[in-house]
Amino acid sequence: MKLFSKEQIYEGDKLTAERQKISSTDLMERAGMQIFNWMHMRMQGAQVPIHIFCGIGNNGGDGLVLARHLILDGYNVKTYVINCSDKRSKDFLINYDRIKNVTKDWPTLLSCTEDFPEIHQDDIIVDAVFGIGLNRPVDDWVKSLFMHFRNTKAFTLSIDIPSGLSTDKVPEDEDSVVWAGYTLSFASPKLVFFLPDTAKHTIQWEVLDIGLDQEFLFTTNTEVELIGKHExxxxxKPREKFSHxxxxxxxxxxxxxxxxxxxxxxxxxxxxxxxxxxxxxxxxxxxxxxxxxxxxxxxxxxxxxxxxxxxxxxxxxxxxxxxxxxxxxxxxxxxxxxxxxxxxxxxxxxxxxxxxxxxxxxxxxxxxxxxxxxxxxxxxxxxxxxxxxxxxxxxxxxxxxxxxxxxxxxxxxxxxxxxxxxxxxxxxxxxxxxxxxxxxxxxxxxxxxxxxxxxxxxxxxxxxxxxxxxxxxxxxxxxxxxxxxxxxxxxxxxxxxxxxxxxxxxxxxxxxxxxxx
Missing domain, CATH: 3.40.1190.20 (Ribokinase)
Known part of the structure; x- marks a missing residue:
């Protein structure tokens, strides 16, 4: 299995939209729907409280798509937006408007001064705060939020990569990274899932197929390959009957x-x-x-x-x-x-x-x-x-x-x-x-x-x-x-x-x- 770099994943998203003649919003919808299908297959309508924490970029947009579908299917969902910047991605804003059209319980905006929500050990946390594009230190209050996740001992599901974890470097502060029980990764797992310094941030992982362009997947050469039975x-080399x-x-x-x-x-x-x-x-x-x-x-x-x-x-x-x-x-x-x-x-x-x-x-x-x-x-x-x-x-x-x-x-x-x-x-x-x-x-x-x-x-x-x-x-x-x-x-x-x-x-x-x- 190829392990794509973040630059290659961005390129794959772009080529997929161009070749399949879909928008980036459509691709985000596809990704969020795959996460919903994964959760729905395992939960079968169980009314466990699900707390979805969304950043204001595309990873947060994935979280909003997931939240909308869970709400429409009758799940017990509470959505939060990590609101410490004025910059929001286009696809995040589109999905922010969409979720407001399906529920009166609009996403709660968490700012630097707000108290964190109460979460019980039997609840579920979905981490959709940061994706693979994080390129700056995590704010202190967001670090405290991640520590809050961990202290609750609730099952934590990260979307694509545990928030705060980079694809190409070891975090300086482990408390600035989400410690996930499970990570659903798009296109391929990330190299950091397999290195001693960083693997501890997700106990298990799984790759979700979001329909990226097949030619891109087959023809793109990667620096890293994951080796299993299929590889x-x-x-x-089989042996012939008359070999010696x-x-x-x-x-x-x-x-x-x-x-x-x-x-x-x-x-x-x-x-x-x-x-x-x-x-x-x-x-x-x-x-x-x-x-x-x-x-x-x-x-x-x-x-x-x-x-x-x-x-x-x-x-x-x-x-x-x-x-x-x-x-x-x-x-x-x-x-x-x-x-x-x-x-x-x-x-x-x-x-x-x-x-x-x-x-x-x-x-x-x-x-x-x-x-x-x-x-x-x-x-x-x-x-x-x-x-x-x-x-x-x-x-x-x-x-x-x-x-x-x-x-x-x-x-x-x-x-x-x-x-x-x-x-x-x-x-x-x-x-x-x-x-x-x-x-x-x-x-x-x-x-x-x-x-x-x-x-x-x-x-x-x-x-x-x-x-x-x-x-x-x-x-x-x-x-x-x-x-x-x-x-x-x-x-x-x-x-x-x-x-x-x-x-x-x-x-x-x-x-x-x-x-x-």
Whole structure:
């Protein structure tokens, strides 16, 4: 799913009006009606008090359209206009006149000096104060109103975006933003719904189709894409009946040190479970018996040193190499790492101490093959790109780093983001159970195993991140967040693949209709 910028959404609104020969007021009517349909389907006429707070721009106009339709359908509605400016949009004024024609209970004008309305916990608040175009600090009294919303503990529904939240920056004051229970967003969700600094302002979100021009939606390129099942399914490469292991590549996992052989075992198992035809682990001598005993499917090559990797030499021709897992940052290991990079031409996935070694000696970045994949955890990312002020600054730095070094960066988190140049791919799978030792090693192995089969680096990363999260989502149903461990993610990887082709369950009512037919 494309995530449109606010500038693109404005352009989409304009093109839609021109191509469909409708006015902006008609488009606003369509948007407000879609919100009404969403609420009506869930409330079915329930007489819960609904408090609709409208700004004086187009977001407020959407709120007025909603209020009018709710009133006409007999709902218990109270409408308010946030009246702290003389500037009003044309479409707001048109809908302000329209609502006055359907009710004697005209919208209450709230000014800087008026008391806020009484709202009970069981009421509903609809936030239609500010939209995506907010470009100034929120007035103190409006900030107090937003805090009033929150203090009531009433369910809060935001239209398009929680008011006070910008699409492209982190708010300086969290109290100046509405904390929504649900946001109904037009055209596409907003990037801020998926970033740690800003996602807390809406618990859930949903996209409403307001009939924007289809050509615009299909042909407009966006800087951000949201990755779910529908986006990764076309990436999947099916296997032919007469295929054999030699067609699916040979993954080499280089890493491990005394006490950290488990990391290599996890990455190797994940690579093979992701579909790599062959897997070889290159480890210090101390890793030979643990790997051969616990993972018989793997081949093992050992370094001359008992406890560290000191000299990377092998007589195989790998398709892809996963590098750095559990390797440590001993000076001997760094020297071996540098010597290896100077002669290597094979595709790389670099994780953990491999990234730490690059951070310690940044000249090595020039030796990475194009589209090398880096999979740092937050602290490793900071060592790589430098400290950041907030999530948008982090993304800016990551994009600049990716462009400069021609690499792919995986920013791990609740919504892991893959960065390639100026493009972001936001993942939708995964859960807090992944906050456990070894889950990053498993991700490295999955991506490595996908590249081994012929997926290009970007496909392997986007698909691998999705599968990693989806496997954890399936596994957590049986283990819970606290008891999920990295091995479980590997164990359920097969079900994550199978899940790609499962049809969503139908509602009971729909099943009954089909049986009757």
């Amino acid at each position: 990764v399914l076309p990436i999947y 292991k030699g067609q699916f590549g040979h993954s080499l996992i280089i890493g491990g040190s005394y006490g950290k052989i488990g990391a290599v075992t996890l990455a190797s198992r994940a690579a093979l479970s992701a579909g790599s035809g062959l897997i070889t682990a290159y480890v210090p001598k101390c890793g030979y018996i643990p790997l051969q005993a616990s993972f018989p499917e793997a081949m093992v090559i050992t370094d001359a040193d008992e406890e560290l990797i000191t000299d990377i030499k092998y007589d195989i021709t790998p398709t892809v190499i996963g590098l750095g897992i559990g390797a440590g940052v001993n000076t001997k290991t760094i020297s071996a790492f540098e010597a290896f990079l100077k002669k290597n031409k094979t595709a790389l996935v670099v994780d953990a101490d491999g990234i730490n070694m690059l951070s310690k000696k940044k000249a090595l970045l020039k030796l990475l093959p194009a589209q090398t994949i880096l999979t740092p955890h937050p602290k490793e990312l900071e060592r790589l790109i430098g400290a950041w002020e907030d999530d948008f600054d982090k993304l800016k730095k990551a994009k600049a780093f990716s462009k400069k070094h021609h690499c792919i960066i995986v920013i791990k988190g609740a919504n892991t983001i893959t960065v390639l140049g100026g493009k972001l791919y936001v993942n939708t799978t995964g859960n807090p159970g992944l906050s456990t030792a070894g889950s990053g090693d498993v991700l490295t192995g999955i991506i490595t195993g996908l590249i081994s089969q012929g997926y290009n680096p970007l496909e392997a990363t986007v698909f691998g991140v999705y599968l990693h999260g989806r496997s954890a989502d399936i596994a957590v149903e049986g283990y819970g967040y606290q008891s999920l461990i990295a091995s479980h993610v590997i164990d359920y990887l097969g079900e994550a693949f199978i899940d790609l082709f499962k049809q969503p369950e139908q509602p009971i009512e729909q099943e009954e209709k089909q049986e009757q037919a």
